[in-house]
Amino acid sequence: MNILAIDFGERYIGLAVYTRKSNTSFALKVIDTKKTNLIEELSKIVENYEIDRIAIGNPIGLNNSETRMSKETDLFIKEVINENFNITVIKIDERMTSSIVTKSNNERVDDISALQILETYLSNV
DSSP states (O other): OOEEEEEOOSSEEEEEEEETTTTEEEEEEEEETTTSOHHHHHHHHHHHTTOOEEEEEEOOOTTSOOOHHHHHHHHHIIIIIIHHOOOEEEEEEOTTHHHHSOOOTTOOOHHHHHHHHHHHHHHTO
8 A cells, every 4th residue: 555644734734655555654845825725736635656555643742632733734644745635534643753853954844754754654554
């Protein structure tokens, strides 16, 4: 199965991909939603990589409670993914992934965060 991992943010969305054919995972890109048509971009990726599953980071609180961003993520899944794609979505607990990835020089690392979400998913299947 080919998997697209998403690190959802209100403006920036990090993407990573796992392909069955090459048996590799890689950080793909960071989408700036103010400069890119998100649905068009996701459609291209889903088609080009023949995606059949999406793993998305679930930003729940440390005490296992829902947060403002977990509500935003659920809305994104409902309004963007479910409305436009017929693909299974798996939410991955991302509480510990953010601390693994660090930023330097204000560089966006959302794609690396997506890769960490993907690796977490793959290690649990």
